[in-house]
Amino acid sequence: MRENKVVCRELDCGNPVSVSRGHLIEDGRGGVRLLRCSGDESSIRQCDIRRGRPGFCDGEYYHHVTCSESVRLVNGAGLCSGRVEVKSNQSWASVCEADFDRQDAEVVCRELGCGAPAALQGGLYGEGEGQTWDKEFQCKGKESLLLDCDTSDRKHNTCLPGNAVGLTCSEPDDVRLVGGGSRCAGGVEWYDQGEWRTVGTLSDAKAVAAVVCRQMGCGSTVSVLPGNTTRGIRVSCSGSESLLRECRRMHDLLPGLTVICSESVRLVDGAGLCSGRVEVKSNQSWASVCEADFDRQDAEVVCRDVGCGAPAALQGGLYGEGEGQTWDKEFQCKGKESLLLDCDTSDRKHNTCLPGNAVGLTCSEPDDVRLVGGGSRCAGGVEWYYQGEWRTVGADDWDVAAVVCRQLGCGSTVSALPGNTTRGVGVYCDGDESALRECRRRYYLLPGLTVICSDLLVQPDIFLTDPMGGVFRGHQGPEMFRGYNFTITCSTQPQYPGGSFLLTFTGSNRTQTQPAVNHSAAFLFPAADDSHQGNYSCVYDNYVFSHNFSSESELLSLTITGN
Template identity: 85%
Template sequence: MIPAVVLMTLLWSTDLQAQSVSPPDLQAQSVSPPDLQAQSVRPPAEYSVRLVDGTTSCSGTVEAFNEGEWSGVCFSWWRMMGEIKFVCRKLDCGNPVSESGGPLTEDGRIGVTLFGCSGDESSIRQCDRGGRRGFCNGGYYHHVTCSESVRLVDGAGLCSGRVEVKSYQSWASVCEADFDRQDAEVVCGELGCGAPAALQGGLYGEGEGQTWDKEFQCKGKESLLLDCDTSDRENNTCLPGNAVGLTCSEPDDVSLVGGGSRCAGGVEWYDQGAWRTVGTLSDVMFTAAVVCRQLGCGSTVSALPGNTTRGFRVSCSGSESSLRECRRMYDLLPGLTVICSESVRLVNGAGLCSGRVEVKSNQSWASVCEADFDRQDAEVVCRDVGCGAPAALQGGLYGEGEGQTWDKEFQCKGKESLLLDCDTSDRENNTCLPGNAVGLTCSEPDDVRLVGGGSRCAGGVEWYDQGEWRTVGTLSDVMSIAVVVCRQLGCGSTVSVLPGNTTRGFGVSCSGSEPSLRECIRTNELRPGLTVICSESVRLVDGAGLCSGRVEVKSNQSWASVCEADFDRQDAEVVCGELGCGAPAALQGGLYGEGEGQTWDKEFQCKGKESLLLDCDTSDRENNTCLPGNAVGLTCSEPDDVRLVGGDSRCAGGVEWYDQGEWRTVGTTDWNQRDVAALVCRQLGCGSTVSALPGNTTRGNGASCSGSESSLRECRRTYDLRPGLTVICSDLLVQPDIYLTDPMGGVFRGHQGPEMFRGYNFTITCSTQPQYPGGSFLLTFTSSNRTQTQPAVNHSAAFLFPAADDSHQGNYSCVYDNYVFSHNFSSESELLSLNITGN
């Protein structure tokens, strides 16, 4: 017998089943009328993206929805993996595999721009230049292929990261036990990378979502990971730290040809079925660094422009894992010839000539133990990587390597061309203790000089390139280039930099942080030659600009800090003058940190009038130690090389700059006016900017500032026509004067300032210099809320007080107000303290 509850359940289920089959009239009602259908179809969200005309849902030509229609996406000719990563991630399609110029439409067709993406944005509009609608120059739309069902995340590039597989529209990490080398070969191939290089659980962290519940059983030849056989996992748990991480080698799509080895020659890139020349007009060393890294060829030794050929224009930052992650475009550019060190490299250093020494061993890189490496070995390495002589050699100087340690002891004689040409012997002890991976600092190469200036630290800048000395010039970055030149030559701080004649040579652009000029961006177009004067024997380091920092003096080709006890204000006056700065403003031990090297062992005894610090007399120090925190720091005021003229105030007028013996107009572009004006007001001690207006176009310095500089000479500048700039600063009005008088002799000078006898009349007078007509004076009394205002007559106002009493005792000040240049300005006097005493 069926229980009542079960019977009711069966009947209810049968009834629901019966209801699910709609009668004909109800079925007809389920088809919405045309107008209702139209209402139910919602348009895509603005700036949605899709891929069309591809072989899968994750490949095809990129389109974006904008202003009611789907349009092709213009990549502004530039192509970068950041933009492609954005598309793949936005469509939940894994990693980028390939990209190419898509259908070549008619030139100038309307499209949506996609440029300046990191890959992590949620909308096109969040990219630097994304979402603008306009003509696609060149007519290129883009074809993209994404990996669809597998991706590598949290890695350093496109070919490394934690393995994740798409499962039911979400991503799952894979357990190390369920994934072997043959599986890795399939994933690396599917993502367009080279062979697997490293495979390990926890290598790239743990995933936040689920874990894939199958074991892969690939044979290694499959095209896609999901084409591989799978089996149920023996154990359905994956312990923490076992989410598999994979590093694939970079793809074999870059080669160096015609240079005698695989690590030297002209750069070529395999693209769309053909090898094409790679060139650049700038970023030469950055591009070369990426090429050497991708090929596993060690450090960059040199990078030279070649002939102009049709191929990729490439622009790299230097941090990319492979050339395909750099920006690129198709136009004529000089081809690039690169020479890499091949079997040795310096890593984790500040530039090309410093870092931890690593040697290539069985296709992987090994650090070298300090005990197995001496100065003669260092001489060979420095020469091998295109640098100067060794400057520092120490274990742990640039950290520990993550891989293996070289198991031989080098026995170089110092004359070999390559480190691997040196003899080696087995190590006595096969262990290398932590902190002993050898770090090396080489001096910069002797490929820069200053000529015609009377010393090795002054003159026109020249660069040795392709067998000859060439002029170096620039249209901007003048001070930044000079800083790098002085640093590379070991010539202290920059004193001045002047443009020379226009000559054929390198156009150079530096940030100022590069260790050598060869690491700056360069071009082969005409630029004004550059003349630089360096301080040679003294410098200020770790300061905020050219006129502040820790004082260091050159001693036996190295730099030594100076002890506070050995350096006084007269010494500081000489240093500030030598560096082209103003008078000393602050002098204190430890103000800019401690130096890492030696301490100067003499006491300076300058008279303050010497031209150079090393022209001053010195004496032996009484105490040969300098306690920590006593390395002297110096802040000089900025030089008097900027002024505002024609505004009846030193804080208002047209900007002029003293350059090459004359005052010149300073101009700038519209977008940079406020930054230049803010810097001018700050340098002149004139407060903040009230207004910045363009003047007439005049011949003078074009200036471009970020606003963070200490003085105008630290800005980029050019020598082309720029609109002159008129600036008004907040401290436009000079400080007014305030003084006390009385007609009856009741005022006298007491111990604490002016005093007044009770009962006498007195007058407080406010006055200012005759800058502008009109205005008014406000007299404030700080002991109460009482104020009085009078118009300025002949630039002054008198406030009369009859019969002084105790209520008049306190502090008074004058505030001068005036309305000029369509703005209200004010300036306050110093305080006047008044004491009331007996009759």
């Protein structure tokens, strides 16, 4: 779209209205022209133009561009918003608010390929630097082009500063989500050449989903999953586009894309899908929520609404301040609702929300990944809960294993080995993601992945016993009378056979080791004296999966007392 904006600007034809692709075209010398523009150039000659090979990158197709020709929207957030400017004597003129009404706006939005007008206001997108259009538009609202409308002489001789009309059109209804039980969930379809077609992608599914949710006003992405393989439209997005039609596309055989959006609530400016500033949809715009109007039960509903785990952190100003309005109600959730907007609300007790009080929320990651068949929650074949069932995850790199161990809270990766080849969900990660669902999906058959994480062994238990009754509970922990015998027992859950326990005594080099019998070991101490006072811990060691693993218990602080 950046290149197409430059083309329309150089031809003095307004803004791009639509972009499509044609067949391979060569420049007569065995190659095609590849353009890379920033979008600010006045001519494509200022862009990076290089020769390419047929079939190289996107150069195997040429672009069909339709420009708006006689009207454009300037300084807006996308193709469907900005200051209205009309072409007059080969230059562009802004339009005065007094000369432009709702019916005129309907024609402009239609001409630019956008939806119905959503906002119409003078000064909304700044003042133009050139002249002002010298006629008053008198559209009936059904015309295809603004210059098809009747005009009359202006009733006003001047257009005061701040009155250059700004227009926001709603996004066109050329994208939809189907089969998900909600307009904000389902398979992605794009209205293309007179019919709805499946949308697929190769490596940037998360970016495409972000654009879809944004375009449909459906909050942030909750999940992205591959659908059935079908002939459709292949799309590639950066994730910052306001419309799917601003992304690159071609026709190709790809799996469809299933997207679930949060619909009425989103988390903004966080580190991932499960953290950020809480914003609620209000009158087609997004409003931040004041910390005083939001509690733990509200947070539980939001985390559930966006497809994450339980709340982990809740604090005002945690993820910055919103630029728009503040939600004007206080939520009164019971904590069991499925959606935030299912909760009751009441009038706010506070008239204002002071800076730094826009509530930020961090949810834990959902339990949608597990390791199976390894005898531990931190070892085994990777499975992902997908479309109502657990499916094998296919991958061929260490980075996926690193994300799995991190998401499960299982430490670092010890080994990652291919398992059986099976039809499952292919995944590619960079390695720094906090959850597997932040990675990209692959759409071909890969071997399943068996992962072993460093925190393989559960934490052992440590406790003290005394057959003679010389131990009692003190203020700082167990206390032992001098001269009495005592026993420190180490035990662990029955994960793997064998192994050994090392009993350490903090503050000295004194250690004892015993093999684990029935997953426990008892260490006997005769005649307690001052030398036995201190901190003890059990370290369980075992050789499993061709690696040594260990896990340490909590400290047991023993005090020696009495004569």
